[in-house]
């Protein structure tokens with residue numbers, strides 16, 4: 001396939017505008033449709049701060065899926081909207097690349113089923129930043145040698161879901177084994193939640209403040225030592241190379257793929 005036609009859902013959002021700029025800047029991808037609930041009728045290119053692209057924002061994903069010859073749907077919307085969007089795309093046999101976070105185990109299981117049912121692939125990534133993906137690989141090594149760990153994730157105050165998709169995935173990768181050996185001390189909490197929420201038994205703390213973008217620390221503790229892994233995303237540009245990799249892979253992917261680490265050599 002020479003050119004990949006991309007339908008972008010959440011086009012008026014912060015990520016959506018970054019993605020529009022990125023797609024317009026590469027020759028092998030073309031934005032063929034832009035969907036959002038806001039800025040409807042506006043040109044997606046102008047909205048993204050670049051030249052007019054002749055693609056106006058629509059509020060109807062079903063109409064765009066029916067009218068545009070999309071090879072990929074990229075979804076960066078909201079945890080409230082994403083499931084319906086994915087189902088619609090797969091029903092139309094359009095592979096999905098999903099950056100929207102907040103998907104739990106039940107939702108991921110439903111997407112797996114739709115991928116089978118409609119024989120159309122979905123690539124879901126809680127974090128498209130390469131540094132965050134490498135951090136997730138490294139935590140698995142550290143988890144073999146440490147028995148205690150906590151995760152602190154910090155994001156801008158407009159983020160809807162907590163904990164972040166990256167924190168959820170990091171905790172799941174470290175796994176139940178390390179969580180199980182950590183002492184359960186919630187009963188001594190003076191304020192419920194003071195020790196964070198538990199994911200696979202691991203405490204996860206979510207900070208939401210203006211000024212932050214997307215940051216995560218994974219702190220392993222051992223007798224007399226700490227090992228801290230930290231990733232900082234300072235601008236949304238960091239998500240673009242991983243996202244473009246997923247978009248380019250999507251048209252020939254028929255599977256359910258979770259995490260871009262599975263797309264890297």
Ligand code: NAP
Nearest residue numbers: 010013014015036037076077081099100101125126127128
């Ligand atoms: P944002 O600025 O709020 O943008 C989301 C946009 O989607 C908003 O314009 C929103 O409109 C729109 N929207 C909501 N429901 C919709 C629907 N049914 N159809 C079409 N558009 C809809 O948020 P953001 O910062 O761009 O982030 C979007 C998502 O991507 C979040 O879940 C975030 O956590 C995730 N994210 C993932 C990565 C990654 O690497 N995986 C990186 C960054 C962000 P309203 O304002 O009217 O709701």
